[in-house]
Every structure is written in structure tokens, then in C-alpha cells.
Amino acid sequence: MSKSKAEWLAARYPRDADRLERFSTVSDMDVEPVYTPDDLPGWQYDRALEHPGEYPYTRGVYPSMYRGRLWTMRQFAGFGSARDTNERFQFLLGQGQTGLSTAFDMPTLMGYDADHPRALGEVGREGVAVSSLTDMEELFSGIPLGDVTVSMTVNCTAGTLLAMYLAVAERHGVAWNRLGGTIQNDMFKEFIAQKEWISPPQPSLRVVVDMMEFCAAEAPRWHPVSISGYHIREAGSTAVQELAFTLADGIGYVQAAVDRGLDVDSFAPRLSFFFNVHNDFLEEIAKFRAARRLWATIMRERFGAKNPRSLMLRTHAQTAGCSLTAQQPLNNVVRVAIQALAGVLGGTQSLHTNSMDETLALPSEQAVLVALRTQQIIAEESGVTNVADPLGGSYAIEALTDRIEREAAAYIKKIDELGGIVRAIELGFPQKEIAEAAYRYQQQLDRGEKVMVGVNKYIVDEGPPLELLRVDPKIEREQAERVRRRKQARNTTRVQAALTAVREAARGTANLMPPLIAAVKEECTVGEIADIFREVFGVYRDPAWI
Amino acid sequence: MAERRVRILVAKPGLDGHDRGAKIIARALRDGGFEVIYTGLHQTPEMIAETALQEDVDAIGLSILSGAHMALFPAVIDQLKQRGITDVVLFGGGIIPPEDVLELKRLGVSEMFTPGATTDAIVEWVRTHVRPH
Numbered sequence: 001m002s003k004s005k006a007e008w009l010a011a012r013y014p015r016d017a018d019r020l021e022r023f024s025t026v027s028d029m030d031v032e033p034v035y036t037p038d039d040l041p042g043w044q045y046d047r048a049l050e051h052p053g054e055y056p057y058t059r060g061v062y063p064s065m066y067r068g069r070l071w072t073m074r075q076f077a078g079f080g081s082a083r084d085t086n087e088r089f090q091f092l093l094g095q096g097q098t099g100l101s102t103a104f105d106m107p108t109l110m111g112y113d114a115d116h117p118r119a120l121g122e123v124g125r126e127g128v129a130v131s132s133l134t135d136m137e138e139l140f141s142g143i144p145l146g147d148v149t150v151s152m153t154v155n156c157t158a159g160t161l162l163a164m165y166l167a168v169a170e171r172h173g174v175a176w177n178r179l180g181g182t183i184q185n186d187m188f189k190e191f192i193a194q195k196e197w198i199s200p201p202q203p204s205l206r207v208v209v210d211m212m213e214f215c216a217a218e219a220p221r222w223h224p225v226s227i228s229g230y231h232i233r234e235a236g237s238t239a240v241q242e243l244a245f246t247l248a249d250g251i252g253y254v255q256a257a258v259d260r261g262l263d264v265d266s267f268a269p270r271l272s273f274f275f276n277v278h279n280d281f282l283e284e285i286a287k288f289r290a291a292r293r294l295w296a297t298i299m300r301e302r303f304g305a306k307n308p309r310s311l312m313l314r315t316h317a318q319t320a321g322c323s324l325t326a327q328q329p330l331n332n333v334v335r336v337a338i339q340a341l342a343g344v345l346g347g348t349q350s351l352h353t354n355s356m357d358e359t360l361a362l363p364s365e366q367a368v369l370v371a372l373r374t375q376q377i378i379a380e381e382s383g384v385t386n387v388a389d390p391l392g393g394s395y396a397i398e399a400l401t402d403r404i405e406r407e408a409a410a411y412i413k414k415i416d417e418l419g420g421i422v423r424a425i426e427l428g429f430p431q432k433e434i435a436e437a438a439y440r441y442q443q444q445l446d447r448g449e450k451v452m453v454g455v456n457k458y459i460v461d462e463g464p465p466l467e468l469l470r471v472d473p474k475i476e477r478e479q480a481e482r483v484r485r486r487k488q489a490r491n492t493t494r495v496q497a498a499l500t501a502v503r504e505a506a507r508g509t510a511n512l513m514p515p516l517i518a519a520v521k522e523e524c525t526v527g528e529i530a531d532i533f534r535e536v537f538g539v540y541r542d543p544a545w546i
Numbered sequence: 547m548a549e550r551r552v553r554i555l556v557a558k559p560g561l562d563g564h565d566r567g568a569k570i571i572a573r574a575l576r577d578g579g580f581e582v583i584y585t586g587l588h589q590t591p592e593m594i595a596e597t598a599l600q601e602d603v604d605a606i607g608l609s610i611l612s613g614a615h616m617a618l619f620p621a622v623i624d625q626l627k628q629r630g631i632t633d634v635v636l637f638g639g640g641i642i643p644p645e646d647v648l649e650l651k652r653l654g655v656s657e658m659f660t661p662g663a664t665t666d667a668i669v670e671w672v673r674t675h676v677r678p679h
Contacts, residue, residue, distance in 0.1 A: 106561035106612050110588075118590070121617025122561055195563030195587055236566050322566075326661040359661050360643050361613075435569055442570050446664045455662040468643060471613065542565075544586025546572045 005038035025280040026323075026450065027238035028440065029403075035395035043398065052388040056296035058289045058401065059389035060347040061312040066385035070098075071343075072350040073375045074151060074316065078103030078127035079362045080475045082138035085128040089143060091365065095372055100143070100181075101151040101352060103127030103362075104161070109196050111157050111530025114479035123476035126362075127153075131483045132525045136164040137171065146174040150181040151226070151316070151350075156198045158185035159207050160529045163516035166219070182223040182272055182316070185211055188249035188421055191540075192430045194231040198530055199537035201422050207512060207533075209256050214513035216267045223272040225253060226316065232430075233276035234322050236438020239287045240404055242276060244411030245430045247295055251412070252421035254303055264303045268310035277343040278320040279335065285391055286400035288346030291315070294405050298412075316350035317343040324359045328454035329466055332356040337374050344378055345391055351375055361468040428545055435545070483525065490523050498522045502529060506536040550678050555603040557585040557594045559622060562612035567639060571607060574665040575672060591618060595625035598634060605635040605676040608655075615642055615650070623654050635676045639663065 003011065013033060024030045032039065040048075050056065053063035062068060075097055077088045089100055104127040107119035113131040114123045123129050130136055140150070145168070154161045162183050169179055187204040190197050197204065208225060215224040229246035237245065250271065257267055275291065277284050295313040299305040319339035324332045333356050340353045353371040355363035363371065379385055391397045418424045425431070444450040451457045498519040505515045519529060556572040558565060565587055576582045583601050585594060598606055606626075608619060619638060626634060638650065639659040647658045656675060659668050 106614070110561045112561070118561065120560075120621070121614030122612060125613035195565060234566070360641060435573075438566050439570055439573055442574075442665055446666050452662070456664075465644060473616075542586035542588065544584050546569050546576065546582070546584050 005034075005036045009033075025239070025283040026278055026441075027240065027280065027283060028437075028444070029238070029240070029283065031282070031400070032396075035399050037395065039395055039399040040402070045393075048398070049392065055300070055308070055311060057292040057312055059392050061292065061314055061349070063388075065347065065388035066344075066379075067388070070379050070385065071348050072099040072149065073097050073372060074099040074101045074350050074352055075368055075372055076101040076103050076153065076318070076352045077363075077368070078105075079469065080124040080128065080471055081479060082128055082130065082135045084124075084475075086139055086141055086143075088365075092368070092372065093148070095369060096376060097372055099149045099151065099350065102139070102153060104152070104154050105129045107131075108161075108526055109154055109157060111198050111526060111533070113483050113525045113527035114476065115483045116527055119476070119480070121476070123479050124471050129475070129479045130161065130164070130526065131479070132486055132523045133164050133167055133520045134486060134523065136161075136168050140165075140168055145169050145172050146178045151184075152182070153184045155184055155187055155190050155194070155196050156204065156533075157526055157530060158183050159211060159512055159516050160520065160526050162211060162224075163513065163520045166517055167521050176219040177221065179219050180221045182226050183211070184226045184228065184274070186225055186228045186249060188252055188425065189228050189231055189246070191425045192232060192245060192249075193235040193237075193434065195542065197540045198533050200540045201425055203533075203537035205252070205256055205422065208253060209260055210512045212253070212257050212267050213260065213262060214511055215270065216262070220270070223270050226272050226274045227253065228274040230274050230276045230318050232434065233278060233320065235434045236322075236441060237434045238437050239278065239280070239283050240407040241411065241430070241433055241437060243287055243291055243294070243404060244408040244415075246273065246275070247291070247298065247408065248412050248415045248421045248424070248430075250295065251298060251302070254299070255420070258303065264299075264305045265307040265310050268299060268303075268305050269307060269312075273313055273315035275315055275317050275348075276320050277317050277339040277346070277348075279323050279339065281338060281342045282396055282400055283404070284339070284342040285346045286397055286404050288315070288317075288343075288348065289389075289392075289397070289401040290405035290408060292347070293401070294408060314349045316352070317346070317348040318352040319343070319354045321354055321358060324354060324356075325452055325454050326359040327462060328460060329356045329359065331454055332358075333370055333374070336371060337378075340374055341378055341382070341384070344384055347389060357466050357468055360465075361470070364467060364469045367466070428543060431545060486523055487525070494522045495524055498524055499528060499532060503532050503536060506532060551579065551581045552605070552672070552676050552678050553581040553583065553601060553603045554672065554676070555583050555585065555594070555598050555601060555606045557589055557597070557606060557608050557622075558587045559589050559591060559594060559608055559610055559618040560612055560614045561588060562610055562614070563587055564611040564640075565609070567611075568607075568609035570665060571609070571639070571668060574669050578669040578673070580672065591621035591625045594622050595629050595631065598626065598631060599629050603634060604678050605637065605672065608636070608638040609640050610638070610642075611640040613641065615640065616646055619650050619655060620653055633679050637671070639668075
């Protein structure tokens with residue numbers, strides 16, 4: 001009869017022969033040399049787990065998972081002009097991608113038009129330049145918006161961009177209630193991690209809730225928020241912090257909507273999530289499972305949601321950008337493949353795989369094709385899609401799932417004790433936790449305790465560089481000129497009236513979406529509308545904590 | 547008389563919000579014994595040069611990951627010149643392709659630290675290349 005694990009460790013485990021002092025995940029979580037039933041005292045399938053598609057959804061949100069439907073293959077894309085990005089969209093759809101995901105440039109994301117001094121050097125660089133409705137029309141020219149789901153990664157200018165998207169759909173003859181897709185619109189994580197903001201947290205939250213309320217009524221298939229952990233993780237957090245802060249953000253949005261008088265089941269089914277998939281294979285799979293279990297419990301017990309769809313954490317995932325190396329970039333293909341597999345075994349609904357050249361540039365066509373094929377090979381050749389939650393029941397995975405759930409719940413409790421996520425953000429709590437974790441990881445890398453192959457181990461003289469995507473600087477001049485001409489060609493009276501209506505709604509409590517939609521139809525620009533927010537809601541400045 | 551401590555400005559020009567690296571460098575330099583002023587995000591070249599002047603810094607570390615470095619680094623250099631600041635050591639980091647690193651060094655940036663550089667290497671470089679003026 002086998003010994004207990006404790007006895008076995010004491011009697012048989014050769015601790016002196018271990019290669020390292022510690023064995024820990026990339027998040028610095030210590031893990032056991034082996035997991036056994038002793039690590040799961042009292043664990044029983046019926047009580048601890050449940051089938052896929054059954055509350056609390058640890059094993060997945062749907063009964064058939066990938067047998068019924070594969071995850072959406074949704075590569076984040078955007079650069080240069082609307083025309084350039086439209087071409088890349090068509091290319092990706094032609095190569096078998098099943099959903100679109102839009103990257104906008106920094107001026108668009110921060111509320112500046114292409115002709116603004118603050119846009120210098122930035123137009124079309126990190127994503128596509130969109131200053132007004134005409135750009136949005138060009139961006140989605142020839143794309144069947146009623147049939148393809150579109151995600152847009154934009155936050156403090158999300159109201160304006162969603163208004164434009166709805167206006168374009170209208171012009172395409174697609175009813176808003178047919179539109180499926182997502183707008184990121186997660187301002188809490190901006191203050192915590194991604195740092196794209198205009199105004200302080202409270203008015204930013206008001207805009208988010210306006211959009212949640214509007215979409216629940218007018219675009220019920222649309223996801224008005226993508227509650228994100230990806231950026232929190234990229235900023236250097238641990239897996240537990242990524243999960244905890246993301247769900248704390250989600251709690252903040254649900255609470256704000258409920259406080260406004262919305263019934264939780266009227267909007268919760270269209271909340272969506274977005275997680276990172278980092279290097280540690282086991283930790284990531286466990287994180288996704290813990291995420292679903294924890295959110296379902298929160299929604300049912302804390303918020304009293306009744307509709308099962310309000311309890312399901314449905315998520316997009318992206319492989320970790322911060323894990324990629326500029327050195328020996330072909331190795332990134334391997335990293336992404338392992339991470340993508342973890343995302344699939346974690347049960348994601350949608351996936352972006354990074355390209356090998358993304359440490360130095362936006363993806364080239366060749367590189368993004370390999371990244372897309374990575375997903376297609378997992379889907380068609382690996383066999384993992386035949387079985388829902390195939391690692392469920394593994395002692396390691398179940399123990400890690402329980403542990404991550406427990407530790408994330410403790411952080412959420414701490415944030416509650418601070419007075420909720422807005423207060424925690426004002427105090428800098430998540431920001432400082434993340435900075436601390438980031439610093440600790442960097443020290444571990446510098447000391448060689450954590451390895452980055454090609455960077456601090458297995459170093460070579462680098463060969464000739466990859467052909468990188470370059471954004472032509474003339475795009476900035478052209479876009480700035482286009483914006484100037486459009487501003488001159490507009491009906492000034494109608495533009496002023498439209499902006500006034502936005503200002504009045506902003507000053508009061510009326511939902512901002514109707515005046516935003518009317519304004520974008522007059523070619524009011526991203527910058528003009530953002531200026532109104534600056535004026536009415538104030539300008540948030542980086543606290544600049546180190 | 548004891549030499550005063552070297553003062554370093556760590557700055558984030560432009561709209562780029564990626565501050566993980568800049569904050570780590572700022573902290574490592576502070577732990578390494580330097581006086582560090584961190585500007586925070588979303589600084590214009592004018593703001594950076596003005597802070598450099600007001601804080602009487604010996605070196606400026608510019609961090610940029612948004613691809614706008616070829617516009618913003620030269621603009622910072624220009625703003626420093628306009629304020630008569632000529633003895634500040636400039637270094638930088640972020641997402642900068644190799645050919646741009648060469649060009650920026652030609653323009654007056656002393657060193658660029660790109661992905662994979664260790665904090666120890668950066669702190670040591672500053673120690674050897676930056677003196678209080």
C-alpha cells in the first residue's frame with residue numbers, strides 16, 4: 001500500500017539532487033514535485049467540480065465545448081491607414097480567421113486627431129488611425145458586419161468609436177440587434193495597467209455604464225465591456241493578481257450598473273473577459289478554470305443573478321507579449337504554440353496568437369500567418385478539441401485551480417475592505433502590487449533565477465534581422481491632411497449643435513450614446529469629443545508612483 | 547567637498563502608456579544610489595526639457611514602446627538645445643529597431659537599452675557614463 005505523500009516526500013524524495021533551490025511558476029508560485037489525492041482532501045467530483053456547462057463552469061461554459069464550436073480565431077490587427085488595415089482584415093479572413101479584432105493608434109486611443117501636436121510621430125504606428133466616421137467606413141469596407149463578429153480594443157474613446165461602428169452598421173443596412181462583437185471599454189484596468197485615459201475614474205465609469213445600458217437595450221448581442229486581465233499581466237502582475245484584479249474590476253462594473261437601477265440579468269450575459277496566456281502551462285490552465293468558478297459564484301451569491309448566462313465567464317485570450325524575445329525570434333513561435341495550447345486547454349472562447357516579430361514591430365504578413373496557423377494546427381491536428389477540459393481531474397490541475405481561486409478571492413476581499421475597486425485604484429493598491437511583482441520578476445531574471453532562452457541563457461550572435469513591418473511616415477501627413485479637409489467640408493452649424501448636445505449630456509445624466517452617434521454622423525472627430533470630456537469630466541494625470 | 551549625487555530624469559514621452567520598464571529602471575537607479583525623478587506618462591518633449599531644466603538633472607532616460615521614437619527623441623533633443631541644456635547625458639530604451647538605434651546615437655543619444663538588457667547593466671552604465679555637473 002502506498003505511503004501518504006508526506007511520508008513519501010520524507011522517505012523517498014531526493015531533495016539534495018534537485019537542480020534548483022526552488023521550483024516556482026513564472027508568477028513565483030511554489031509548486032509541488034508531484035500532486036496526489038493528499039493535495040485534495042475531501043475532493044469529490046460532484047461537489048468540487050461539475051460537468052462542462054454546469055454551474056460553476058470550472059470545466060467550461062458549454063457542455064460540448066469545442067465539439068460544438070471552436071474558439072474564435074481572432075488576430076489583433078491594425079496599422080497605418082484604414083485602407084491598410086482593411087487589407088490586412090481581408091487577408092486574415094481569407095486565411096481562415098473567424099473574427100476580427102481592431103488595433104487603433106495611440107492618438108485615436110487617447111482622444112487626439114491625426115493633426116493634433118500630441119499625435120506627432122504616433123499616427124498609424126501602434127494601430128490604425130481613426131479620426132472620424134469616414135475612417136471607420138473605410139476600415140470596414142466590404143466586411144459583412146452582420147455575419148462577422150468584430151472586436152475593438154479601445155477604452156477612453158470607446159463611446160465615440162462604438163458610435164461610429166453603429167453608424168457604419170446602419171449605413172451597411174445591418175440592424176444593431178444583429179451586431180455581434182466587443183468593445184474593450186474597461187477603464188478600471190486602464191488606471192491599473194494599460195494607462196490610456198482622459199478623465200478620472202468616476203466619470204470614466206459613468207461612460208462605461210452608459211454604454212452597458214445602451215447596448216443592453218439597442219444592441220443585445222454586443223459585448224459592451226471586455227473585462228481584461230491581459231494588460232494587468234503584461235504590466236508585470238502574477239497570475240493570481242491578474243485574476244483577482246480583473247474580477248474586482250468586473251465586480252465594480254456590475255455594482256455600478258446595479259446601482260444605476262439595471263437588473264443584473266439584463267446586462268450580465270453580455271459581459272465578456274480577456275485574459276493573458278503566459279508561459280507557465282499548468283498555472284495558466286488552472287487560472288482559467290479558477291476564473292470561471294470564482295466569477296460564477298460571485299454573480300450568483302453576491303449579485304443574485306438568476307440567468308445562467310449571467311454566471312458564465314466567457315473570455316478572449318491572448319498569448320503573452322511580454323514573454324517574447326527580440327533575440328532568436330523564431331523561438332517565439334514555440335512559446336506562442338505552448339501558450340495557445342494552454343489557452344485552449346483552459347477553455348477560451350476566442351484567441352489571439354502573437355507573431356514572432358512582435359518584440360520589434362507590428363506583425364508582418366508572413367509572421368501573422370504562422371501565428372494563425374498555430375491555432376488551426378491545434379484545432380485540427382492536436383486532438384485536444386475532441387475532449388472538454390481534458391486536464392480536469394489531474395491532481396495538479398485541480399490543486400492549482402483551488403489554490404489560485406483561494407488566493408484571488410483573498411485579494412478581492414482585500415479590495416472590498418479598501419472600499420471597492422475605485423477606492424483601491426485611488427489608493428494605488430493594484431498598481432503598486434503589480435509594480436512590486438514586476439520588479440521582483442526582473443530581479444529574478446537578472447540573477448538568472450528565471451530563464452529567458454536566448455536572453456540570459458543559450459545566447460547566440462544574432463543573425464540577420466527579420467523583415468519587419470514598417471509604417472510609412474507619410475501616412476501621418478496624409479491622415480492629418482485628410483482630417484483638416486474633412487473638418488473644412490463639414491456643416492459647421494450642425495457640427496456645433498451636435499457637440500453641444502454631447503456636452504449637455506455629459507454635464508447631466510442622460511445616456512451619452514445617442515448624442516455621440518448623432519455627433520459622429522456629422523463627422524465630429526475623436527479629438528473634438530475627447531476635448532468635451534476633458535472640459536466636463538476633467539483630465540487625469542499619472543500619479544507617477546515608481 | 548563631497549560630490550553631489552547624480553540626478554537622473556526618467557521620462558515617458560508621447561502617448562505611450564507602457565511604463566513597466568521605465569518604473570523598474572527608475573527604481574533600480576534609486577536603489578543604486580542615484581537621485582531619480584520620474585516624470586510619469588504622457589509627457590511632451592517640452593515638458594521633459596522643462597523638467598530637466600527645473601530639476602537640474604545630469605542625465606535623461608527616455609522610454610518609448612509605441613514606435614514614435616524617431617519623432618519624439620529628436621524633439622526632446624531639440625527642446626533641450628532651445629533651453630541651453632548641452633551637458634545632459636541622454637539614454638533610452640524600449641521598442642527600437644536596430645537601424646533606428648544607430649540613427650538616434652548619431653543624433654546624440656549616448657546609449658539605447660533594448661529588450662533583454664538587464665537592470666544591472668543599465669545602472670552600471672549610468673554609473674560609468676554620468677557625472678554630476
